Amino acid sequence: VIGVSRVGEDGCIVYGGNSMAVSPSGEVLVEMGRREGVSLVDINPDEVGDVRRKIDVLSDRRPEVYSL
Numbered sequence: 001v002i003g004v005s006r007v008g009e010d011g012c013i014v015y016g017g018n019s020m021a022v023s024p025s026g027e028v029l030v031e032m033g034r035r036e037g038v039s040l041v042d043i044n045p046d047e048v049g050d051v052r053r054k055i056d057v058l059s060d061r062r063p064e065v066y067s068l
Contacts, residue, residue, distance in 0.1 A: 001021070001022045002020075002021045002022075003019060003020055003021075003022075004019045005017055005018055005019050007019075007032075007034055007035065007036050008036065016034065017032060017033060017034040017035065017036075018031065018032065018033060018034065019031075019032040020032065021039075021041045021043075023043075023044075023047060024047050024048050024050075024051040024052075025047065025051055029041045029042075029043075
């Protein structure tokens with residue numbers, strides 16, 4: 001997951017920043033904090049499949065609860 005957020009001030013509004021990239025296993029790959037900047041991060045798309053196989057969230061679905 002990559003989340004970007006504005007940083008700095010605009011009039012009386014203060015933006016918090018803290019943009020980050022997090023791997024499918026939950027490891028924070030980069031965290032920008034409250035500073036403006038650019039960062040590069042290596043992403044391994046194969047890791048998504050690996051984590052999905054280990055944590056089978058789809059088996060917990062209950063379609064009968066929300067079916068029309």
